[in-house]
Amino acid sequence: MTTQNPVYASQAKPWLKYYDQKFIDQTLPALSAFEYVCQRSKNHLNDTALEYYGRKFTYADLIVNVKKTAAALRGAGVKKGDIITVVSIMTPEIIALFYAADMMGATLNLVDPRYSVEGIREYIEEVDSHLLVCLNVVYDRCSQAARRTNVEKVIVLSPADSLPPAMALGYKLTTPDKNKYASNVIRWKKFMAGxxxxxxAAEPYDPDHACVVVHTGGTTGSPKGVMLTDDCFNGIALQFQAYPKLFHRGQKLMNVMPPFIAYGFACGIHLPLVLGFTVIIIPNLDPAKLGSLVLKHKPEHMFGVPTHYQQLAADPKLRDKDLSFIINYAAGGDSLSRGAEQTVNDFLAAHGARYPIAKGYGMTEVSSAATVAAGLDNKPGSVGIPMVNTVVAAFEPGTDQELPIGQRGELCISGPCLMKGYYNKPEETAILLRRHPDGRVWAHTGDMGYLDEDGFVFLDSRIKRMIIRHDGFKVFPSMIENVVSRHPAVHQCSVVGCADKDHVQGRLPFVYIVLKADTTAKKKQVIRELERMCAEELPEYVQPVAYKFIPSMPMTPVGKVDYRQLEADISPRDY
Structure with a gap:
């Protein structure tokens, strides 16, 4: 009898069979993010780069606007190495600002405009910004936040600054600006005139230059500023060129993600501009209007979160519509249960889309994406294969001991898109980025999962979402979610841990459910059927302790399910 030798993902890289050799051999361009866009678009300057409420900007317009914005930043006193705090949604000005700061060696500190005064102040102070750029609708909070900091000037922009003239007038009439501006405020047009x-002139390419600082709780839960370089952004754009059957110059991508997350800028802006797409900017998405926007713009591509696609699949406006224009609608940022994936895929197939929903997996610290399931290179339940120049492998949690393919462990990522580090937090950086004996630097994700023999990655759960019972048995929420989500009455479900009333320690799995709007099923009947499904398909120690119906899932500002809120909402009466 012969025993099979273990196969290790980092050496075997079985996923490379899905890629053309020329993409496997490609190297990162030694260019800034802005130079890469310029290089890729130099023969296509009249193509449309951005569309904002019907107003179109060509690649030539974009490049001119970026250079004018860089000149304006210099006029405002910004120098190489400065960090500018930006509190805004996505607008053409913010895109120009990103590339302008990049071109002159400055950095954007991107902050969610929904943060409190204290939250905004902390982020300004963390990077010691002297210049603050904010949206007029959040000026009041930003001006309070800037007090007692080193902010000297505040540049204020309006969502109307790039609207078509008639629409801009309408916006100003219906949403008058009633702010009382301090003497250090410069309105966007005056800033540009300066x-x-x-x-x-552009600063020379510097591989250590951080384009942005984006904020994340990361794997340890405390807020951290993630520094992402030109190579991080270019690495994402370069690797997505390895799907030539899906991505072609001249296609449209609808960007619904905000600028203050890596996913929003890396996948929603820089990647499509490098590929020669038109980016349709949706600055403040109303999820109820997503279906109408898809029908209006007919974008071939979209990067979103799972809830976006569940919303589309349930939208009555799309019931009999032809959606054959859809090529790559990708779900990232949160896990997609098998039942939800099947529902979305059935919807796409019924409406003429040629491919199932695309999926990806990554984290802010690797510039958003590390794996991709796109086109027909897709397996249900998987988050895809590593991108062409990226390596993903499972390790004994917290160690540099790689586990063979097929074994569950902590997923670690190595490749061109690793962050430079956490801003001013070298100890935390050293916990996440570690050089292993193989010479590679690996990002330790804190996620549990495994790779199959083809290199497809299967994600169990974040280590911190894992539910550990009193007897030490570990329950991954995805095990239960993959069963519950298949019930025909279930629209969404999430599993969190609750206290074990019968033992001094340990937690038990508790299921939250959002029913489909058109279901006629009674709740008690649904629970009986779910209990039977779980009893038939899951081990005894994984059985949920209770089920609770809620009208909708609480969401974080970036569209992920707010698991901490769900845990906090469980009362002793619920189980």
Missing amino acids: GKDQST
């Missing part, structure tokens, strides 16, 4: 005699 760059008239300033240089538009």
